[in-house]
């Protein structure tokens with residue numbers, strides 16, 4: 251089963267991806283996570299992407315399209331969740347092409363709808379585990395063991411979750427990603443979800459649509 255999650259930063263895509271992966275054992279393909287890993291590993295792609303990401307801008311289409319193509323080609327039949335890709339119309343067109351080439355289809359295309367004020371509050375309070383990418387509110391950090399290290403999660407505030415970058419990210423999203431929603435809207439597998447609902451309710455809506 252293959253699924254696409256779309257929505258502004260802070261709309262809950264990452265949280266729902268984790269829940270869906272746990273339930274169905276799918277591969278979580280987050281371009282943001284892949285790029286942050288490349289930055290940590292100081293790869294050429296990472297070095298190129300960092301300056302865009304720190305400013306809240308999008309990384310060039312060609313870079314993320316190549317990353318996703320490579321990941322999709324190596325899945326060997328495992329289902330996947332695309333989280334944060336495609337973010338531009340050329341990325342959506344490239345994805346259509348690669349899905350056809352690999353004889354893959356999307357069973358659900360979910361758009362998480364959340365107003366700007368709520369996004370700003372969520373992103374400012376968001377903390378991310380350096381190892382497993384778990385996302386939590388700064389006020390309610392969990393002491394549960396990290397699924398990667400086994401020690402408590404190592405939560406930090408992403409550079410682009412700092413107030414000066416958040417507004418820019420939301421602006422870039424509105425300019426470049428809103429047209430992608432129109433691109434998918436007429437697809438029979440498309441569903442708009444109220445991303446302000448509690449995470450467990452959002453999850454139930456998603457599972458129901460996929461069943």
Ligand code: AMP
Nearest residue numbers: 281282302303307308309314334335337
């Ligand atoms: P995210 O973790 O999804 O919020 O992504 C963090 C940052 O990574 C974004 O603000 C962009 O700079 C970059 N990024 C992630 N996915 C894409 C994409 N599909 N296209 C362009 N830039 C991306």
